[in-house]
Amino acid sequence: MTDSNTRKKLKVVTIGGGSSYTPEIVEGFILRHSKLPITELWLVDVEGGREKLEIVGQLAKRMVEKAGIKCTVHLSFDRKEALKDADFVTTQIRVGMLDARIRDERIPLKHGLLGQETNGLGGFAKALRTIPVILDICRDMERLCPNAWLINFSNPAGIVTEAVLKHSKIKTIGLCNVPIGMNKMVAEILGREEKDFLFPMVGMNHFIYGTNVWVDGEDKLQEVLNNLEYDAASKPVNIQDIPWQTEQIRHLGVIPCFYHQYYYSTSDVLEKQLHDYESNGTRAETVKAVEAELFELYKDKELTVKPKQLEQRGGAHYSDAACNLISAIYNNSHELMTVNVRNNGTIRNIPDNSAIEATCVVGTYGAIPLNFPELPPTVSGLVALMKSFEQMTVEAAVTGNYGAALQALTLNPLVPSGKVAKALLDEILEVNKDYLPQFFK
């Protein structure tokens, strides 16, 4: 993979290529072409997404042509054709489209509960829909490109990674933009550049903690904790501006991520979400409107670069993260990145075969986590609980076992157990029936 003279071909396949995000990843590949000389980029989507793929695919072709790099862009609705001999496969699929996400958020809010789209109830529903499709892709890869890397950024990225690690031999890394945002936040608080410090992070996707803030040989963790920003510029747009409980946060011993507000300020986030929902509907509905506008822009045949408006779509840094990761693997650069991989003892009180998100060294071998100190009692139990929820969710998604699914919701700290959990589960299964054949055999 390293010797670019002998290796003529470098084939990347993007599944869910019709996504409005695609221009970002295309731009990322163009900017890195000297170090990451992709020769074929395949954008793949399902028939239901034909119109979108045609629009975004033509834009991608115009962008590549404008850049003048040696790379062919292929559009395809035949996943198998595309996967043949791929080197990297990226997945950014959304099973059930934004309409499914709207339902994911509405159901809990309707019951007066948090509509967290990743580790909460929404993420649970999304995992049930997404995991079978991702495992189907893995089955194809095992035959057509068994040595390719699967770089997944479909949410819930951690749970999806765990499913692939447990149920396929395909090499995989899961990706999220939250660690990038946290690094930026720490840089702001310290008033230092990112190259000047090391901020190792470990936990699970959307549930990650920074364990140290190494600056000039000292650990400034407590200083950062004492000045933690809940409204950092780098905070994802889907996270509410809700202050931390100062006394609790300062006693954590580790630095929480933006998504921890769901667990540490549950009552406050819920209050705000319900209020927003009454005023503006769900976040998913907003996103749907933004997307429609973006596709209108993309249709413009004069457009040959990524439009500025895309940056307001959220998901910033995702394609940077993906392109950097692929480049680090390709170039065996041993760079430090925070990604989703096999636990293997890194977090000691959860199983070895779990997926974790952790700061890793990246090269042709994939991503190897750093060694971490044991998590403090303030968070170790909560991490173990969330991992149990994730394990049960993977089991339910793969087997379609109703008991496992109910167990997952019973464990989830954002869902009250008992009749409420059961009612929510039944409603989720019912409205997602078309995407959950494993439960309706």
Next chain:
Amino acid sequence: MTDSNTRKKLKVVTIGGGSSYTPEIVEGFILRHSKLPITELWLVDVEGGREKLEIVGQLAKRMVEKAGIKCTVHLSFDRKEALKDADFVTTQIRVGMLDARIRDERIPLKHGLLGQETNGLGGFAKALRTIPVILDICRDMERLCPNAWLINFSNPAGIVTEAVLKHSKIKTIGLCNVPIGMNKMVAEILGREEKDFLFPMVGMNHFIYGTNVWVDGEDKLQEVLNNLEYDAASKPVNIQDIPWQTEQIRHLGVIPCFYHQYYYSTSDVLEKQLHDYESNGTRAETVKAVEAELFELYKDKELTVKPKQLEQRGGAHYSDAACNLISAIYNNSHELMTVNVRNNGTIRNIPDNSAIEATCVVGTYGAIPLNFPELPPTVSGLVALMKSFEQMTVEAAVTGNYGAALQALTLNPLVPSGKVAKALLDEILEVNKDYLPQFFK
């Protein structure tokens, strides 16, 4: 401790001796006198409990006299005098009396939350009040009877045991009647006698699971799980008659205890508790009325045995458990009992120095847990979370650190984090001010 010829003295001190339960433990000692020849029984209480101790103490003296055993009953308000050269010290204290418990239950219900008196919000408040007093008793014991055993059954028994294990050298075992009730329930479900099976249990106090049901060389765990009773005769009276979520329970892989209904049927228990509260007030208020009646009975100078009515008070089997435990230690009998001790690797994903409740072998060495299989993912994370809550509660109780206390409530799955948790904490600290000097220094 074994040779009754050379050992003339066997001194037991019961702190909180003015409790309405005392006649039960006195009866227990009388019934076991041939195997456990106690020569001195000291009933100790604080000045504020003088009237009760006088009443119950006179009854105890009449009971012992009637039984005709060689044992002197001493009443004392001077703990130090009583502890001198004790062999066993039992603690059944209630700091703040039943009025504090009424507040413990009222505060959460007022906020529309569960008033769980042990591991929940009520138990949290009780731990903050009780731990400093128990540690004071330990300080006295370290000087006056350093080799004595402290047998604690003040709730929350697990958290109190952890505090003693971490902050004193005194040998201690924590005691609860729930395991006895669970054994009885399994016997009913199997239609077998208790001697015919082994039902090893492990977890934490009021949060314990049976891991196997060994009958005739087979493990009938799933069979018991499929027939689990939520309304067993052996269920504590303070636990609601609320059906389990069948599909979830059958998928657990271990057998939950009665108290797990708070975690597995949260919405249902809450609904019922709020309803009961509106109709009848708190459980604590009911108990207070029952107690008043009992003390009236105790005053009767003709009464020389434990009155039948005491059995309806709840807390059945507690004194049986205590007497059996003391006898097993004294006689080095290696009997199996389920008690609270140091974890020491028994549950692998919580710290070694934690308190756990587990089936143990009991003798002059105290209680040694059996080896247990690793807990399944359905429960291992929840156990780790609850242990984190307990660790933070002990830290808060010992240090009076506000951040630690808020952390504990933030972790507790029965309390919504954020402003609500903070408001609850502030109210708990305020109304318990007289018993929480560690927070008001």
Next chain:
Amino acid sequence: MTDSNTRKKLKVVTIGGGSSYTPEIVEGFILRHSKLPITELWLVDVEGGREKLEIVGQLAKRMVEKAGIKCTVHLSFDRKEALKDADFVTTQIRVGMLDARIRDERIPLKHGLLGQETNGLGGFAKALRTIPVILDICRDMERLCPNAWLINFSNPAGIVTEAVLKHSKIKTIGLCNVPIGMNKMVAEILGREEKDFLFPMVGMNHFIYGTNVWVDGEDKLQEVLNNLEYDAASKPVNIQDIPWQTEQIRHLGVIPCFYHQYYYSTSDVLEKQLHDYESNGTRAETVKAVEAELFELYKDKELTVKPKQLEQRGGAHYSDAACNLISAIYNNSHELMTVNVRNNGTIRNIPDNSAIEATCVVGTYGAIPLNFPELPPTVSGLVALMKSFEQMTVEAAVTGNYGAALQALTLNPLVPSGKVAKALLDEILEVNKDYLPQFFK
């Protein structure tokens, strides 16, 4: 298994029934008949042992008849016939007879090395010969008596137990008399009866340590260590009278077993063994002569009880241990016994699926180890090393892999690695060729 009224049959099968030890186990069953009402005792042997089985079998029949108990003794050379519907199967086989043991001891002594028959070079050779036969027995049991217990006392008992645990579903417990001897030694040193103390032991077979000496609530471990006897009456006759290195032993923090002299006084034992070998030949040759005499005695048709001379044969307490173990399982008595079972986290730095020897609670469920403190650094590494040797030996015995076999000897601290280890291995394989088909495929 518990209700003797409804259970008419209790069938025990002893494989290797022609052993000179058999009268002991027969006597054991007779003495315990009221609690352990065996109805059928099958003594099984191979054709090559026909003469011995006939002699010892007739003695067994006379003993049972004399005792007047309701039990039929069957002699059989058809293992399958015998195993059908068995409740307990005991194995006391010696693959290759005493002649193989003579070679096991001679080969190392010839090279100037220790001839340890269990965990050393001799035990290694014996494991290679014995494991395939025991696994064949397990295959038969899986079909003919899948719920029966396999009670193995063929040496190396720990390694054989590990092979069965890893490669069969048959329930098994491995048995050794060393723990019984150690308990007796501690009783002598303390001047107390065994019922007065608890001496928990953990480690591996012939490599076990006592971790505490609980007497009257105190741990007298250091006191026992300071007075440790190397020539206790309870020491096995095959262990040399060699003093411990006092300073080293007192610094151990745990109590070694008799066999640890091979590891703690290597140079001294070797010197003595080589001297004895020159004077008297191997221990195995002595044993062979003793056995011949015993069989002469057994032929006497007037003999209806176990002859006194058998007690001098060594292996004392083995049949007591076996009978007590079977009785404890049958009667679900929860007695404490020190036997070989699955590790399952008991010793933390060796694999869960390893066999360990540990003090356990015994009942119809088999044997559950107690929880133990972490082993001190003085011994934890050596235990881990010996376990590695055992793991490699099991792998070699099951697969016939030469590399695994050479690895096992390379790891063994009693064998110098390099050319010497290879030469020894080649010689062992050669002289045992007839019993090692797995290596000569």
Next chain:
Amino acid sequence: MTDSNTRKKLKVVTIGGGSSYTPEIVEGFILRHSKLPITELWLVDVEGGREKLEIVGQLAKRMVEKAGIKCTVHLSFDRKEALKDADFVTTQIRVGMLDARIRDERIPLKHGLLGQETNGLGGFAKALRTIPVILDICRDMERLCPNAWLINFSNPAGIVTEAVLKHSKIKTIGLCNVPIGMNKMVAEILGREEKDFLFPMVGMNHFIYGTNVWVDGEDKLQEVLNNLEYDAASKPVNIQDIPWQTEQIRHLGVIPCFYHQYYYSTSDVLEKQLHDYESNGTRAETVKAVEAELFELYKDKELTVKPKQLEQRGGAHYSDAACNLISAIYNNSHELMTVNVRNNGTIRNIPDNSAIEATCVVGTYGAIPLNFPELPPTVSGLVALMKSFEQMTVEAAVTGNYGAALQALTLNPLVPSGKVAKALLDEILEVNKDYLPQFFK
């Protein structure tokens, strides 16, 4: 430490500055001056080494002057003066000089035993002498330069690192050249450049294993193992040319280091060592002669660069390793290096607070190990045993406890336990009496 504009001073102190190796480290600092702008280099030695320090110190001054860099070289016999406000302290001390090493090697050979100078008997003696002196240096550093890094390359580097980690707050990293040699060997076997692969290593100093050989996304470990060279160009000169036992090595599952020949080919190395000893005396004596020649060269006032002859002295790459390590810390470069640090769960079956040697990421935070797969059973037990030996050696060196010292030798697989171990220990203590005040109080 990162901003070279604001940081005027960069002070390095080399203790044992009179060593013949010093010109190498001086050359290393000169070559890296643009990235590692050392302003003060203090060479410190004891009075007994005055002559050597004067000679080598003058050479160092001439080298620096010739190079024309801004750096002052100070010679000092006052450690405290030198340490004041140091940034980095390197230790290359040899307590007892080469004469002590000659004795370390002679004593075992005289008894017909291996004279391994690091983890064996020689290393044991060296640890007893060296640890008290290093801890004295730490005491000084704690007062005079508490934030400085201690970079130790005095052997046994792993054991010394463990002593500092356990008994001082000074930040330390231990250094060895073996990992550099192993990387070079793998490069040769693969026929690839070092930048093309990742060869993560873990274990202990002089007892380290490569766990994977990542090339182009594949693990070529078995391929390298099948072609392992015992006589690689990169092998240290003090290691014998002795072939591996091919079958055993191929079955290891990890790649051993050169020093493993002591453990895997014990009989062969011993034979060769004894032969060499008879012909040429000890390795230490050869080294002593080479050193005398070097100092003659150093005296030449015309000499202004490191003389070529030094390269034949052995210890190649040591100063490269040291300079690279200091530069990576100073520049926060996150480079991968294999050094000695706290275990912290990296190797799971040895204590967290142990020293290990492992591939780490290096920056201003020091060295953080990568996550490693669990060691296979072929080596995990031996690693645990060697760590026990190291733990006991540290305990003996710090406390002067005779029992701990005898325990260490009893555990060491290269020393036969019993009378021989005791005799060796007594002789080692006697001849090193002047350097072991802890044992002669």
